[in-house]
Every structure is written in structure tokens, then in C-alpha cells.
Amino acid sequence: MNGALLTADHVSKVFYTPGEDVSAVRDASCTVPPAARIALLGPSGSGKSTLLQLLGGLDIPTSGTVTWPAFGPDVRPRNLAFVFQNQTLIPALSVLENVELPLQLQGASNSDARERARAALQRLGLRALSDKLPEELSGGQAQRVAFARALVGEPRLILADEPTGQLDHHTANEFFDAVLPWIEERGSAIVLATHDRTVGERMSERWTMRFGVLEVPG
Template sequence: MPELLVDVQNAGKIYTRGEVQEIALVSATCSVKPGDQIALVGPSGSGKSTLLHLMGGLDQPTSGTISWPGLGTCETLRPRKISFIFQMQSLLPPLTVVENVELPLLLGHVGVTKARKTALETLNRVRLNNIANKLPEELSGGQAQRVAVARALASRPQLILADEPTGQLDHPTAQHLFDVLLDSLEGLDIALVVATHDQAIAERMKTIWQMHHGVLEGAVC
């Protein structure tokens, strides 16, 4: 059996705002293995983003535990082992497309020459090499999200966490973006967990987990 990339055991999350406590996640237990393709579905506010952030080490649970048996410690996860794709525009405005894609590699201490070569190869993989020198402000929404996909892929992570990556796109553009993402993963053993409210996107994944009011359903560990 392959070693688990993420192991979540009875993880809960409570946010405190002044005197008000908001329960975002209730005792979630799940795991992610190499090559998994999982859709995390549920309405806005159901806890999807919270669970993704915990899986990626961006936040810590209030209760329960999260470990990364196949990846190491929380401090070593990013930017090389786990990559994120977010819903909102996440490219750095002053950097060109290729500079945005190579940035995680440089932060991961890859040499300048190798980082640029890898970034250009990755842009070619998602058919965006023709806009490598453009700035984010020159891109359409669909192009910007495809660049975000390239940036997530460039470091060859073992896990990609995508938080509503098509949420700001129209249906045809969303489907095209997902075509690019799944095609790019073909032949690679990269696990993908996508939080989405788009049923058409969810149905293209191998596994679907449901979330309602912070409760995770359908996860098998």
C-alpha cells in the first residue's frame, strides 16, 4: 500500500471572532493517497476551504490531528510537495507569466536556470508558452487560471489542492480549464483534491466527498 500523503483524524476547526465562535469543521476523518482524484462538494460555508487549508498546512486544527506520512512535516510541505490553486486571482501583478510560474521553484531553492527551463516546459505543457512574457493584467480570467495551474504543476508536487478553481469562470471556460488540469496530470502520480460547487466538475473526478455544515461525508480511510 502506498504511504498516505495526508492523514486527517477527527479534525475540528473553530474560529473565534470576538465573543462569537464559528464551527467550521466537525471531527473530519479522511486520507489522501498518491494518484487520488477527489472532489469536495458542498454549498458555500460548508467547510470545504477550511478542510483544504488544514490539509495543506495553511492552518491548524482546533482538535484532532493532521499528519503527512508520505510528505514529511508541516514546515516542509510548501512550495515543493503541496501546491495550491485558488479561486481568486493569485498571480503577482509585477511578474510576467513565466516569472509567476517559476517563483515557487526559486523559493524552493531551485537554481535560476533550471527554474526558468522548468517554467517554460510547464507553460508549454498547458499550451501557454505564447504568453510567457505577458503580465497578469494582460490575461483573460481563463488564461490567468491556466497560469495558476502551470504554477501548481511546475514544482512537480505530490499533491495539488484546488479551492473552487473554476468559481469565477463561465461554464465553457471552466470545462476547458479542467481539461487542461486533468490532461496535465496524465501519467503523473500527483494527487488532486478539488473543492467545487460545480457538479459537472465533480463528476469528472474519481471520488466525491460531501460537506454539509462542517461535516464531511463519503470519505473512506
């Protein structure tokens, strides 16, 4: 598709283990257009996380190709950001320093990184937590900080792997109420893996994953 952020073409991933070979993703093909809001639905173990890691370039497919036609050579963190299910803040850095990190990896100046990180935390109502360490945050706070870290570099695509998987329903809704408008404002695309249909309902498009097979409607 012309102008697509990401294209996966017949992508498969097999994990070779001593007992048996596990096909986590089977012949998946998809395209992510700009500003898309896609929910990747499926039960646990269906291959959602593996597919997201393949789409984000964190893992290499056994066969098939993943390309990012709009990004050029600089994929992460400038154009593509990840949010994970588990706590993935760096424990030795404060909230503010965690959020600054993607900007520093892009080579931003210290003052610029600090200013933009503060703005991102402000946007998500986390400014008061700036100096806290990750271990001092609640689960919901930590995930919001992780999203702030993902969004601070204004990436064009966010791949979120069950970011509210460990939160209760109410907290998860609060989380999306805070995060999704910001994503929309930025015009970033998001592919959000979840097994929660109500979360999926908040997205404009829904893909399904079953036993490693990706079903993309239309």
C-alpha cells in the first residue's frame, strides 16, 4: 500500500526447541497505514507478542519479510516505539530519566530531552512522579510512564503489547482515556495487542490471531 508505515509479507516464526518445533507465527501478512488504530486480538499464547516483536524488528522472522517503507534506515526509536506488558522501566533511572532516554538515544541535547520529557509527563499527568524510581510506582503509573517514554520521541508507529494486561478494568480504561487522545493528536499509528475485547472496541480496526495465524479483515 502506498504510504504504509509497515508491511509484513508472509512472515513466519518458528522456535526450535529440543522436544518440538513451535510455529508461533504462520504466514502472516499485513499493512499498517499512518494514524491507524489497530487492535490485535487473540487469546494468550496465540502469537500476538511474537508478531509484534517481528513487526517492530526486535526479532527476525524465520521466513517472510517485514519492511518499514516510510521510515528509512532509522526505525527505532525515532519512528517506532514499543510498550510492553511487563514493567520495562529501567530500575536505576528515575521516571524523568526513563522518559528522556529515547531522546538521548536519538542524540537530542540534554536540555531539549529534559524539556520534552517533562512535557510528556505533564501531558499524562505524571509530572509529580518525575523524581520517583520505578520501584516506587504503582502498576498503572509505571505503564503510563512507559507510554510517555514511547510517545516522547513522537514516533509514527507504536506497538503496544498488552499494556494494560496487569491492570484492573477501571484502571485500564483510565489509562486509555489518558493515552489515546494524545496518540490521536500526534497522528501516530498504534497496533495494540490485547486479549480484552472491550479494549479492542476502542480501536478502529481489529485483527485476530489464532494459533499463530493472523486474520486481517477485508
